[in-house]
Amino acid sequence: MVSAPAGFGKTMLLESWEALSKGPDMISWIALNATTDQPAALLESVVDGLHRRSATLSDEPVLFALEDQPGQPTPTHLAVVEQQLLVLVVDCGDLTVTPAFGQTLHRLVHGNAGRVRIVLLTRSDPPVPLHLYRLAGTVAEIRAADLVFTTEEAGELMRLQNLDLAPTDLAVLLERTDGWPAGLMFAALTLAGKTDPARAIREFRGDTGNVSAYLMSEVLDAQPTALREFLLRTCIVDEVRPALAKALTGRPCDRRSLEFIAHGNSFIQPVPGTDESYSYQSLFREFLRAQLLFERPTLALALHHTAATWFAQNGQRLEAIQHAITARRWCDAARYLVEDLDFAGLLVGRQRRLLTTLFAGLPDDLDGADAAIVRATSALAEFDVARSTSELRRARDWLDHDVSTPARASELAITVLQAVCASLGTDVDAGLDAVLAAEAALRAASGEPVIARPDLRLLMAGCKGRVLLQRGDFPAALAAFTEGVAIAETVGVHEALADFLGMSALVEAVWGHLRRAAELAAHATALAESGAQPDEPQSAIVAQAWISTDRGELTEAQDLVHRAAEAAPTHDAHVLAAALALIRARLLRSGGETELAGAELRAASNSYGTQHDGWLNQSLIVDEAKTLVAQHLPREAIKVIEHSPGREQAGSLLVLRRAAIEAGDRKPPLPRAATHRTIPLETQVDSWLVQAAESLRTGDAGRGGLCLERALRLAAPEQLRRPFTEAAPSVQRLLQPTGELMTRHPWLRAPDHLRAHDRAIGSSGHQPGHAPADVARVVPLTCKEHEVLEYLADLLTTEEIATTMYVSVNTVRSHVRSILRKLGASRRNEAVRRAWELGLLPARQQI
Incomplete structure (x- = not known):
C-alpha cells in the first residue's frame, strides 16, 4: 500500500519501480476515478481474467500485453511471464475507497495468497483490516513520510x-x-x-498561482463535504485540538477523530511533542485560509472571534489577542492584554516586537480603560511620557465612570505605568515613591498567578534601578539591575539581559569598581557580537566610556562617546545622556578646553533638570564647579555649589573646600562620609587629594605626602587615574616621572607607546586641568586575566594554570593573548615585567 496525498509522487514511484523491475512477475495496472462504474466488480473481473490468461501460458516464456497506463494515451508495456505470480497495481487516484471496494480487496488478498500481489495507490487508507495484515506480515506500507524529500x-x-x-x-x-x-x-x-x-x-506561498490551483483541484475539491467543511473551519488556527475543533465546527471532535483524519491526509499531522495537537502543512494552511476568506468572509471573522474566546478561556492570551485583532474585536484584544498584565510585554520581554506589531493598528478613538492603557503603554514604548500620562488619565476617568465590571487588573496596570512614567521624569524622589507604591500594589495582589509574570518583574526592576542610580544609592541600584539580569537570563530575554548588564556596568563604573564594570560591559557587548540580540546596548557603551575616561584612556573614550551617541535609545536614555555629558566634559577638561567643558555641563543640567539633590544631578553641578576651579574662578565655583540642591553631598563639599582655599575664604569642614564604601571611589580619592593639597599649601609636606599616598593606594586596584590629572598643581608636581611616588606607584605611568603620544600633544607643560604626560593610560585587565598574570609571574605552564583554575588550556591561551595585547608585550616574561612596572604585580626581582 502506497498511501499519501496528492503530489507525493505515488504513481511516479510505481512507474520507476516497474521500469527497474527485472523479475518474471506479470504486472497489470488499473486506474480508477470518479467515473469508474462499480470499481469493486471491475477489480474482481480483472483478477479473474488474469488468472484465466495465466493458466493458458505454456512453460516457455511469452510476452503478455498489460493494461494501459493511467494518464498515458495508448502505451503498451510488456512483461515476461515465467510463473503464475500476478502483480496488480490499483491506482485509486482521487477516488475514496468505499466499504464495498474494501471488502472486495480483502477477499482478493485473502483468497489469492501466493498468486496475486496487489499494489494499492491511494490518498487515504482503505477500509481493510490493515492491523491483521501487519500481524501476518503480508503488507508493506509506504506513506507520505517516506516520500517527502530530504x-x-x-x-x-x-x-x-x-x-x-x-x-x-x-x-x-x-x-x-x-x-x-x-x-x-x-x-x-x-x-x-x-x-x-x-x-x-x-x-x-500556497494561496496563489499554481500551488493554489493544484491544491484546489487535487486536494480540497476531492474531499467529502463534511471533511471539506472541517478543513475550512479549523484552518484559522495554527494548531488544532479536539476541544478547539469542536468550538470551531460545532460538531463533536475527539482525539481519535483527528488521528483518523491525519492518518488519511498528510496535510494535517500531529505536532511533535504533544498528545493531541495537529497542524496543517504551511502551504496548505495558507491556501485554506485564503479560500475561506474568498468563500465566506463573514464566517472567517466569526471563527476568529470564537477562537479568541476559546484561547482566552484556556489561558492562552497571546493567541486570544491575535485572533481577536483578526476578528476586528479591538476591545477584546485590549482587555486580554490588560487582564493578565501582559501590557508589560509591549515594553520588555520576548514578545515585545510581536505585541508592538499586533497593536500598531489600535484605533486612537477606541473607548474604554483597557484601550487607553494599551495606548499609554505604546506611547511609553516610543518614549513619549507626556502622551502616556494623558492616556493614563483617560483610563482613570473610564474606570471612575464604569462600575459595572471589576477593574482590579486595570487599576494595577495604571499604577505600574504611572511608576514607569515617574521613573523617566526629572523628579527622582517622586519617581522612587511611585516605584515603591507600584511594588506594594503588586505584592498586595501576589495571590494572583498573573503577578509573577517575568515581563512585569523586568519592567519594575528597570524602573527601580534607574531612579536609585540617579539618587546615588549604588548598592540598591545594583541589586535592582542584578535582579533584572537574573530574570532575563532565566527566561532568555537577551535584549533585556544586555540592557541590564550595561546598566549594572554603569553603576559599578560610577561607584569606582572599574574592573567589575569592564567585565559586565564586555558580557553585554558579547551578546550583541554573538547575534543573541541585534545591537550593542547604549548602557554598555556609556559604561565603557566612563571606565576609559577614569583610567585616562582618552582616545578610546572619545571613540566610545561617538558610538554611544549613535546607539539605539532605551528607557534609560535620560540617565545615559547625563552620564555622557559628564564624560564629554571630562574629556574636554583633560584636553584643556575648560570653557567648552563648562558649556557642556550647563547644557546638560538645563536638559536634565537641577531642582533635586540626586547624585547624578549634583554630579553635573560638581563637575561644573571643578571646571571653574580649573579656570581659576573659585568664587564662581563656590556660588554654583552653594546654590545647588545637593550642596551637602560629599563631592560638593570637597570641591567647595578646594575652591574656598584657592579663593582665600574660610573652608568648610571635610565631609565625614567621604571615605565610606558606599561613596564613589572618585570622591574617596578626592578627599585625600584635597587634604594633600591643603597640607602642601601650608608647608606640611610630610602630611601632604601621606595623604597623597593614601589616595594612590585607594586608586591603584582599579587604576583610577583621572582624579590625579585633575588634582591641584601642588599635588601634580609630586607626580613627576622622576619622583619617588611615581617610582612606588608605576601603574600611574603610561606605557611607552601611549607616553609618546602624550608628549606629542605637549611635552613642555600641561594646561590647567590637563594630565601630566606620564600619568598612565592602559587597557584594564579583567579579574581572570589578573589571576593568569599572577600565575605567569610564578612561572607556571599553560597546562598547570589550566589545572589550577579548573578551565581548559584554550581558555588560558585566550587570556594570555589578551594580556599580551593589553600590556603591549610580545612574550610572557615581557608582560610580567611590564606588569611590575605598572604596579599590577608586587615588585620583585626582574627576570
Missing part, C-alpha cells in the same frame, strides 16, 4: 531544474514545503529566472 534529494531536484541554491535558502524552502514533492516542483518553476532566490523563496 535535504539532499531537494538539492538534487533543484540542480536538475538548473537551480543552485545556497544551503540556507534550501533549508528555508524545505521548511516552507515540508518536503512535499509537488510543492518543491512548483517552487522550482517559481524560482526559474529569479535573480534573488532567497526573496522568491520567502514570497513563495
Whole structure:
C-alpha cells in the first residue's frame, strides 16, 4: 500500500519501480476515478481474467500485453511471464475507497495468497483490516513520510531544474514545503529566472498561482463535504485540538477523530511533542485560509472571534489577542492584554516586537480603560511620557465612570505605568515613591498567578534601578539591575539581559569598581557580537566610556562617546545622556578646553533638570564647579555649589573646600562620609587629594605626602587615574616621572607607546586641568586575566594554570593573548615585567 496525498509522487514511484523491475512477475495496472462504474466488480473481473490468461501460458516464456497506463494515451508495456505470480497495481487516484471496494480487496488478498500481489495507490487508507495484515506480515506500507524529500534529494531536484541554491535558502524552502514533492516542483518553476532566490523563496506561498490551483483541484475539491467543511473551519488556527475543533465546527471532535483524519491526509499531522495537537502543512494552511476568506468572509471573522474566546478561556492570551485583532474585536484584544498584565510585554520581554506589531493598528478613538492603557503603554514604548500620562488619565476617568465590571487588573496596570512614567521624569524622589507604591500594589495582589509574570518583574526592576542610580544609592541600584539580569537570563530575554548588564556596568563604573564594570560591559557587548540580540546596548557603551575616561584612556573614550551617541535609545536614555555629558566634559577638561567643558555641563543640567539633590544631578553641578576651579574662578565655583540642591553631598563639599582655599575664604569642614564604601571611589580619592593639597599649601609636606599616598593606594586596584590629572598643581608636581611616588606607584605611568603620544600633544607643560604626560593610560585587565598574570609571574605552564583554575588550556591561551595585547608585550616574561612596572604585580626581582 502506497498511501499519501496528492503530489507525493505515488504513481511516479510505481512507474520507476516497474521500469527497474527485472523479475518474471506479470504486472497489470488499473486506474480508477470518479467515473469508474462499480470499481469493486471491475477489480474482481480483472483478477479473474488474469488468472484465466495465466493458466493458458505454456512453460516457455511469452510476452503478455498489460493494461494501459493511467494518464498515458495508448502505451503498451510488456512483461515476461515465467510463473503464475500476478502483480496488480490499483491506482485509486482521487477516488475514496468505499466499504464495498474494501471488502472486495480483502477477499482478493485473502483468497489469492501466493498468486496475486496487489499494489494499492491511494490518498487515504482503505477500509481493510490493515492491523491483521501487519500481524501476518503480508503488507508493506509506504506513506507520505517516506516520500517527502530530504535535504539532499531537494538539492538534487533543484540542480536538475538548473537551480543552485545556497544551503540556507534550501533549508528555508524545505521548511516552507515540508518536503512535499509537488510543492518543491512548483517552487522550482517559481524560482526559474529569479535573480534573488532567497526573496522568491520567502514570497513563495500556497494561496496563489499554481500551488493554489493544484491544491484546489487535487486536494480540497476531492474531499467529502463534511471533511471539506472541517478543513475550512479549523484552518484559522495554527494548531488544532479536539476541544478547539469542536468550538470551531460545532460538531463533536475527539482525539481519535483527528488521528483518523491525519492518518488519511498528510496535510494535517500531529505536532511533535504533544498528545493531541495537529497542524496543517504551511502551504496548505495558507491556501485554506485564503479560500475561506474568498468563500465566506463573514464566517472567517466569526471563527476568529470564537477562537479568541476559546484561547482566552484556556489561558492562552497571546493567541486570544491575535485572533481577536483578526476578528476586528479591538476591545477584546485590549482587555486580554490588560487582564493578565501582559501590557508589560509591549515594553520588555520576548514578545515585545510581536505585541508592538499586533497593536500598531489600535484605533486612537477606541473607548474604554483597557484601550487607553494599551495606548499609554505604546506611547511609553516610543518614549513619549507626556502622551502616556494623558492616556493614563483617560483610563482613570473610564474606570471612575464604569462600575459595572471589576477593574482590579486595570487599576494595577495604571499604577505600574504611572511608576514607569515617574521613573523617566526629572523628579527622582517622586519617581522612587511611585516605584515603591507600584511594588506594594503588586505584592498586595501576589495571590494572583498573573503577578509573577517575568515581563512585569523586568519592567519594575528597570524602573527601580534607574531612579536609585540617579539618587546615588549604588548598592540598591545594583541589586535592582542584578535582579533584572537574573530574570532575563532565566527566561532568555537577551535584549533585556544586555540592557541590564550595561546598566549594572554603569553603576559599578560610577561607584569606582572599574574592573567589575569592564567585565559586565564586555558580557553585554558579547551578546550583541554573538547575534543573541541585534545591537550593542547604549548602557554598555556609556559604561565603557566612563571606565576609559577614569583610567585616562582618552582616545578610546572619545571613540566610545561617538558610538554611544549613535546607539539605539532605551528607557534609560535620560540617565545615559547625563552620564555622557559628564564624560564629554571630562574629556574636554583633560584636553584643556575648560570653557567648552563648562558649556557642556550647563547644557546638560538645563536638559536634565537641577531642582533635586540626586547624585547624578549634583554630579553635573560638581563637575561644573571643578571646571571653574580649573579656570581659576573659585568664587564662581563656590556660588554654583552653594546654590545647588545637593550642596551637602560629599563631592560638593570637597570641591567647595578646594575652591574656598584657592579663593582665600574660610573652608568648610571635610565631609565625614567621604571615605565610606558606599561613596564613589572618585570622591574617596578626592578627599585625600584635597587634604594633600591643603597640607602642601601650608608647608606640611610630610602630611601632604601621606595623604597623597593614601589616595594612590585607594586608586591603584582599579587604576583610577583621572582624579590625579585633575588634582591641584601642588599635588601634580609630586607626580613627576622622576619622583619617588611615581617610582612606588608605576601603574600611574603610561606605557611607552601611549607616553609618546602624550608628549606629542605637549611635552613642555600641561594646561590647567590637563594630565601630566606620564600619568598612565592602559587597557584594564579583567579579574581572570589578573589571576593568569599572577600565575605567569610564578612561572607556571599553560597546562598547570589550566589545572589550577579548573578551565581548559584554550581558555588560558585566550587570556594570555589578551594580556599580551593589553600590556603591549610580545612574550610572557615581557608582560610580567611590564606588569611590575605598572604596579599590577608586587615588585620583585626582574627576570
